[in-house]
Amino acid sequence: MTLEGSEPEVLTTSSLVLGAAAEHSGINTGDIVFQLAMFIVLMLLLKKFAWGPLMGIMKQREEHVAGEITAAENSRKEAAKLLEEQRNLLKEARNEAQSMMENARKQGDVQREEIIAAARAEAERLKEGAKLEIEQQKEKAVAAIREQVAHLSVLIASKVIEKELNAADQDKLINEYIQEAGDIR
Template sequence: MSSEFLLGASGILWGDTLFYLVLFIILMALIKHFAWGPVTSMMEKRADKIASDIDNAEQSRQKAEKLEKQRQAALKDSHVEASQIIERAKTNGEQQRETIVDNANQEVATLKENAKQDIARERQNALNSVKDDVAELSLAIASKVIVKNLKLEDQKELIDSYIEGLGKQNEAK
């Protein structure tokens, strides 16, 4: 009995197994024909899209890095240019200051020289005027002394009065 059970059971098993195996092969053929191709195609498209997105992202990252480097270089150049502009402005300002100071010094020297010349001219004019006044005074005194034989005291008074008159004339001028 136990051997019949095993034989019967093994016969059923072999038939069912064969049936399931044939069904599995048919199912696999149907899946391959109807589902496997579209699924594989869809997966390949998805993989291509993901690879393309990754490549695009990498290119975008590289472009961004390149633009960042360009921006940094431009910023550095602008700092250098700004420093140069400031340096040129300082240099120009210093040159202008020196030019202004030199011009002012030259103008002061010219004014001093003109003032010295004016003073010398006025001094000479004053000396000439005093000489003329002294000569006139001497002539006037001499003529009065000759016209009038004055005593020594009268001559001193006459000279003093002319000197006072000369002082008043110079003050009036």
């Protein structure tokens, strides 16, 4: 069926949209309530499944970082304490080494004085020993000379008694005895 004289009705998209807008010109509260309910459900689901675990992880991270900061601070304090102890130990060791060196020096001075005193005493003892030996040797020599003189005197006296000598013979005899005494030495 064709109608001649009448214009065919063309439905266009713009006419449909305009028609739909004309029909819905009021606020549709059902859609708003549904969308609001869906938004709230979505927020609750996000809070339970995303925001809660995320906040838990963030809290754990915060606690971990705080623990690390506390541990680092404690380590720093411990290191400072150990450094101070090491400095004190080093200072004590230096003082002890200085004291030991001073004691060693004093002991060395004492030993040196003892050695010098012992050397002087030994030198004095040796000197006294040498003097004593010299004196003994001197006494022996004097005794030997006295013995020889006595022997020569006896010998001269016996020769004189044996012969009556004149002055020339007497001089000759004395010279012989002096020569004999020189040979005996």
